[in-house]
Amino acid sequence: MTLKSLITTTSIAVCSLMGLHSIAFADSHGGANHMGRTIGVSCAGCHGTDGVSHSPHLRSISELSEEKIVTALKKFKSGERKGSIMNRIAKGYTDEQITAVAHYFATVNK
Amino acid sequence: MNKLNRRDFLRLAGGASVVSGLSLAGCASNPKTGSSSKKVVVIGGGFGGGTAAKYIKKFDPSVDVTLIEYQKTYTTCPGSNWVLGGLKDLKSITHTYDAMKNKHGVNVIHGWVSVIDAENQKVQLSSGESIGYDRLIVSPGIDFKFDTIEGYSEKDVGSVPHAWKAGPQTTLLRNQLVAMPDGGTFVIAPPPNPFRCPPGPYERVSMVAHYFKQHKPKSKILVLDAKPKFSKQKLFMKGWEDLYGYGTDNSMIEWVGAPDGKVTKVDVKTKTAYAGDLEEAVKADVLNIIPAQKAGSIAAATGLTNDSGWCPVDPKTWESTLIPNVHVIGDSAIQSPLPKSGYAANSEAKVCAAAIVDLLNGREPGEPSWVNTCYSLVGPKYGISVAMVYDLTKEGKIGKVKGSGGLTAMDASRRKEANYSENWLINISNDIFG
Numbered sequence: 069m070t071l072k073s074l075i076t077t078t079s080i081a082v083c084s085l086m087g088l089h090s091i092a093f094a095d096s097h098g099g100a101n102h103m104g105r106t107i108g109v110s111c112a113g114c115h116g117t118d119g120v121s122h123s124p125h126l127r128s129i130s131e132l133s134e135e136k137i138v139t140a141l142k143k144f145k146s147g148e149r150k151g152s153i154m155n156r157i158a159k160g161y162t163d164e165q166i167t168a169v170a171h172y173f174a175t176v177n178k
Numbered sequence: 179m180n181k182l183n184r185r186d187f188l189r190l191a192g193g194a195s196v197v198s199g200l201s202l203a204g205c206a207s208n209p210k211t212g213s214s215s216k217k218v219v220v221i222g223g224g225f226g227g228g229t230a231a232k233y234i235k236k237f238d239p240s241v242d243v244t245l246i247e248y249q250k251t252y253t254t255c256p257g258s259n260w261v262l263g264g265l266k267d268l269k270s271i272t273h274t275y276d277a278m279k280n281k282h283g284v285n286v287i288h289g290w291v292s293v294i295d296a297e298n299q300k301v302q303l304s305s306g307e308s309i310g311y312d313r314l315i316v317s318p319g320i321d322f323k324f325d326t327i328e329g330y331s332e333k334d335v336g337s338v339p340h341a342w343k344a345g346p347q348t349t350l351l352r353n354q355l356v357a358m359p360d361g362g363t364f365v366i367a368p369p370p371n372p373f374r375c376p377p378g379p380y381e382r383v384s385m386v387a388h389y390f391k392q393h394k395p396k397s398k399i400l401v402l403d404a405k406p407k408f409s410k411q412k413l414f415m416k417g418w419e420d421l422y423g424y425g426t427d428n429s430m431i432e433w434v435g436a437p438d439g440k441v442t443k444v445d446v447k448t449k450t451a452y453a454g455d456l457e458e459a460v461k462a463d464v465l466n467i468i469p470a471q472k473a474g475s476i477a478a479a480t481g482l483t484n485d486s487g488w489c490p491v492d493p494k495t496w497e498s499t500l501i502p503n504v505h506v507i508g509d510s511a512i513q514s515p516l517p518k519s520g521y522a523a524n525s526e527a528k529v530c531a532a533a534i535v536d537l538l539n540g541r542e543p544g545e546p547s548w549v550n551t552c553y554s555l556v557g558p559k560y561g562i563s564v565a566m567v568y569d570l571t572k573e574g575k576i577g578k579v580k581g582s583g584g585l586t587a588m589d590a591s592r593r594k595e596a597n598y599s600e601n602w603l604i605n606i607s608n609d610i611f612g
């Protein structure tokens with residue numbers, strides 16, 4: 069684990085305890101959730117810009133709550149939830165990254 | 179014509195990046211461009227360049243972004259095989275730069291970049307116009323090595339299309355397939371590695387088979403491959419079995435891998451391909467040669483390529499390891515283990531855009547992350563895919579995240595994956611051009 073992700077992780081833990089979600093992701097990038105954004109924008113290929121889908125085949129993840137996204141990704145990751153694509157993708161992320169990306173989609177453009 | 183022993187051939191078939199020092203430029207005025215603004219020029223408005231231009235504006239609207247693209251509209255290669263199969267028309271996969279200009283505030287110039295003057299940090303268009311940059315992004319896609327197949331050169335693409343850049347070439351190949359009589363033979367010659375879209379030739383085979391099955395059921399498809407194996411091979415072959423009688427005496431498709439399948443010579447007039455060491459002649463009714471590939475010509479002309487013909491980069495920022503302040507993304511970059519795909523180009527562009535915004539604002543770029551999923555349609559309701567998540571290794575290279583990704587499971591729903599394929603093309607096209 070890099071120093072940066074260690075710091076972010078620690079700050080998530082501390083701030084969650086304090087209930088201060090809005091600053092939980094503060095880092096050197098002026099308060100931006102860098103990890104969440106980096107991963108979040110890469111989801112747009114299938115899920116649409118900012119998680120807004122323009123396709124009839126897929127629901128917008130921007131409509132889902134932060135908790136729902138975390139739960140879904142963790143279930144895909146563990147294999148508890150069957151999938152075709154997301155089961156393969158979710159295994160590529162740590163729990164910290166999953167928390168960060170869910171937070172990104174819950175807050176982007178809102 | 180000599181007959182190739184195709185069954186034997188089938189049996190035969192088996193199967194550095196240097197981290198450059200980061201110069202934290204800050205937003206100090208650039209002595210070369212003489213401006214105190216943050217000026218980025220992007221060459222190429224496709225999957226890589228189009229995404230990068232839009233996302234730089236998204237990440238930092240104060241950056242002045244100019245996109246230089248030769249074509250007035252962009253037709254996606256993804257989906258172009260579906261046009262060949264009769265599933266879509268070309269218009270539905272063709273996009274304008276209107277949103278880029280009007281919605282996202284990118285300056286769009288339609289012109290050809292003939293020179294990159296890296297020393298003085300400016301690019302020159304064939305019109306003579308010259309534009310300065312603080313950071314340059316180069317995403318020119320691919321060009322062809324026309325000297326690798328005897329008898330096939332650039333002037334022949336009007337009768338023997340490659341259709342590996344979508345647009346008029348796609349229409350030409352489609353028209354030839356439509357004009358072909360039932361009972362004819364379509365011969366396709368996929369290129370050697372590395373090339374744009376590893377599963378693309380085999381999706382094309384599938385889509386042409388779908389079209390033949392509907393309209394010309396007595397026709398045949400012969401694949402003369404420069405490689406001994408190919409991407410998603412098992413999934414494709416299973417799909418061909420499920421849909422097109424592959425492996426039976428009645429198979430519509432026959433695949434011949436290297437060395438015997440490797441096309442060395444073409445007679446364009448008679449549409450004859452010569453394959454393997456023995457140069458066995460195969461006469462086609464419609465011939466599709468996909469030549470070996472290299473980085474887009476402007477990259478080599480600028481000295482951004484190494485001996486491989488592709489551009490070495492530092493994947494954390496996608497800055498060239500050969501020329502500072504110039505970033506190369508998409509097919510032209512040495513991006514392995516990321517494939518030369520539209521999805522990868524889109525993912526790389528976002529990492530590059532974020533890094534450039536950080537560098538222009540005097541920040542150290544953050545940890546990157548990439549994802550790729552390459553979908554292919556074997557039939558209209560039959561999709562397959564390969565997916566992977568990538569991160570930066572300790573050595574500063576792109577690595578596959580262990581345990582992630584892989585191929586469509588053999589028992590997974592092909593119908594669902596066909597829906598996801600279509601979904602992907604809609605959403606990624608919108609992510610770039612919407």
Ligand SMILES: Cc1cc2nc3c(=O)[nH]c(=O)nc-3n(C[C@H](O)[C@H](O)[C@H](O)COP(=O)(O)OP(=O)(O)OC[C@H]3O[C@@H](n4cnc5c(N)ncnc54)[C@H](O)[C@@H]3O)c2cc1C
Pocket residue numbers: 221222223224225226227246247248249252254255256257258259289290291292317318319320341342343344374375378474475476507508509510518519520521522523551552553554
């Ligand atoms: C048949 C086929 C099917 C495919 N299917 C898929 C798929 O399903 N999924 C997937 O992920 N990928 C797919 N791909 C691959 C995908 O198209 C490419 O990987 C992607 O386009 C690469 O993006 P790029 O930015 O590098 O190049 P491009 O998208 O080709 O963009 C390059 C642009 O630069 C412009 N340009 C070049 N030089 C200059 C210059 N000197 N001055 C001005 N403009 C210039 C060109 O006009 C072009 O518009 C497919 C490819 C093919 C051929």
